Amino acid sequence: xxxxxxxxxxxxxxxxxxxxxxxxxxxxxxxxxxxxxxxxxxxxxxxxxxxxxxxxxxxxxxxxxxxxxxxxxxxxxxxxxxxxxxxxxxxxxxxxxxxxxxxxxxxxxxxxxxxxxxxxxxxxxxxxxxxxxxxxxxxxxxxxxxxxxxxxxxxxxxxxxxxxxxxxxxxxxxxxxxxxxxxxxxxxxxxxxxxxxxxxxxxxxxxxxxxxxxxxxxxxxxxxxxxxxxxxxxxxxxxxxxxxxxxxxxxxxxxxxxxxxxxxxxxxxxxxxxxxxxxxxxxxxxxxxxxxxxxxxxxxxxxxxxxxx
Amino acid sequence: xxxxxxxxxxxxxxxxxxxxxxxxxxxxxxxxxxxxxxxxxxxxxxxxxxxxxxxxxxxxxxxxxxxxxxxxxxxxxxxxxxxxxxxxxxxxxxxxxxxxxxxxxxxxxxxxxxxxxxxxxxxxxxxxxxxxxx
Numbered sequence: 493x494x495x496x497x498x499x500x501x502x503x504x505x506x507x508x509x510x511x512x513x514x515x516x517x518x519x520x521x522x523x524x525x526x527x528x529x530x531x532x533x534x535x536x537x538x539x540x541x542x543x544x545x546x547x548x549x550x551x552x553x554x555x556x557x558x559x560x561x562x563x564x565x566x567x568x569x570x571x572x573x574x575x576x577x578x579x580x581x582x583x584x585x586x587x588x589x590x591x592x593x594x595x596x597x598x599x600x601x602x603x604x605x606x607x608x609x610x611x612x613x614x615x616x617x618x619x620x621x622x623x624x625x626x627x628x629x630x631x632x633x634x635x636x637x638x639x640x641x642x643x644x645x646x647x648x649x650x651x652x653x654x655x656x657x658x659x660x661x662x663x664x665x666x667x668x669x670x671x672x673x674x675x676x677x678x679x680x681x682x683x684x685x686x687x688x689x690x691x692x693x694x695x696x697x698x699x700x701x702x703x704x705x706x707x708x709x710x711x712x713x714x715x716x717x718x719x720x721x722x723x724x725x726x727x728x729x730x731x732x733x734x735x736x737x738x739x740x741x742x743x744x745x746x747x748x749x750x751x752x753x754x755x756x757x758x759x760x761x762x763x764x765x766x767x768x769x770x771x772x773x774x775x776x777x778x779x780x781x782x783x784x785x786x787x788x789x790x791x792x793x794x795x796x797x798x799x800x801x
Numbered sequence: 802x803x804x805x806x807x808x809x810x811x812x813x814x815x816x817x818x819x820x821x822x823x824x825x826x827x828x829x830x831x832x833x834x835x836x837x838x839x840x841x842x843x844x845x846x847x848x849x850x851x852x853x854x855x856x857x858x859x860x861x862x863x864x865x866x867x868x869x870x871x872x873x874x875x876x877x878x879x880x881x882x883x884x885x886x887x888x889x890x891x892x893x894x895x896x897x898x899x900x901x902x903x904x905x906x907x908x909x910x911x912x913x914x915x916x917x918x919x920x921x922x923x924x925x926x927x928x929x930x931x932x933x934x935x
Contacts, residue, residue: 629891630891655893665900707914707916
């Protein structure tokens with residue numbers, strides 16, 4: 493049985509040792525996010541060590557997913573790919589959607605730009621929820637964002653990530669002029685590197701939310717403007733500004749940035765319905781699929797600052 | 802030269818040996834239902850390649866840039882058929898690799914073309930096409 497915990501510090505591990513058939517009743521159900529909430533789930537690969545647990549994850553996958561996982565070059569990459577699929581399958585199947593949905597019964601496809609989505613079983617007496625998800629991984633953290641009623645894009649990066657290229661050279665090549673100016677104004681190279689990583693995750697989250705990817709929305713065709721928290725009366729500090737006219741880039745999107753596990757920056761982008769006053773309500777849960785989860789109550793929203801010097 | 806790492810999808814991770822390479826002498830290799838012409842049969846028509854294949858030197862340079870960007874150990878095999886995604890390249894890695902290729906070869910790669918690059922060979926072919934345009 494899987495226990496659902498809401499408080500940090502109350503940790504009791506109960507491992508699910510079903511051999512052949514996975515019982516959906518051992519995954520406790522979850523309330524769907526309200527239209528104003530965004531759920532963010534994450535798993536740390538180095539906390540998942542049990543071979544029997546990894547085997548259970550393999551059993552959840554479709555044949556194509558298994559092929560993909562085992563095509564990854566190296567054990568760590570295979571484990572990461574496996575955890576990503578296990579995370580998305582177990583998480584989505586738990587949202588009180590349909591009694592017949594189990595982690596292994598979910599069917600996924602990619603849209604024409606390659607963005608993954610769930611194909612729900614259609615029937616006369618059931619209308620699937622407008623549930624959206626997006627995955628992102630680094631070698632040390634895998635995250636899945638879930639929303640209802642809005643496309644979502646997320647991106648995670650290690651805070652310590654370095655670039656092989658010089659940051660300003662990279663920004664001049666790929667980012668917008670305004671973004672280059674903002675980064676150039678940062679005198680401390682470490683701060684500059686952190687701000688670069690955060691900006692990268694915001695831009696990636698946006699194009700993933702749009703579902704058209706990097707090729708569909710080259711990064712120098714839009715600016716992500718990060719203002720100080722009190723500069724905008726709506727309370728929304730991060731906006732996207734398309735630079736070309738005409739443009740296929742829409743602007744009714746809201747952004748959030750959080751730090752995960754003290755080691756990663758995560759950016760989330762979802763549609764702005766104009767109701768939630770700009771600030772995104774993010775519920776973060778750290779998990780080991782099939783085993784445990786913790787509602788992370790002390791996430792640090794990254795508050796934008798005006799002055800870096 | 803055209804060695805491909807094959808994998809069994811029915812083994813669990815602990816017993817799987819992902820770095821085992823199999824040398825195929827066969828004319829074509831079926832991988833996940835698609836067939837690829839080996840590098841030694843460049844003159845044969847290919848349904849899946851619309852560009853002329855790049856030289857081995859270009860492929861080698863791309864491999865070395867990829868290896869450096871992804872910090873792959875020397876023992877890790879990188880060939881023309883290597884897929885960036887399977888080597889663990891995320892989006893930032895891919896963009897950095899493209900930037901490295903632009904600097905190495907003196908070319909400019911449109912972001913829209915980035916979608917067409919899935920393997921080292923794709924990158925090498927695109928490079929030669931862009932060089933010949935300059």
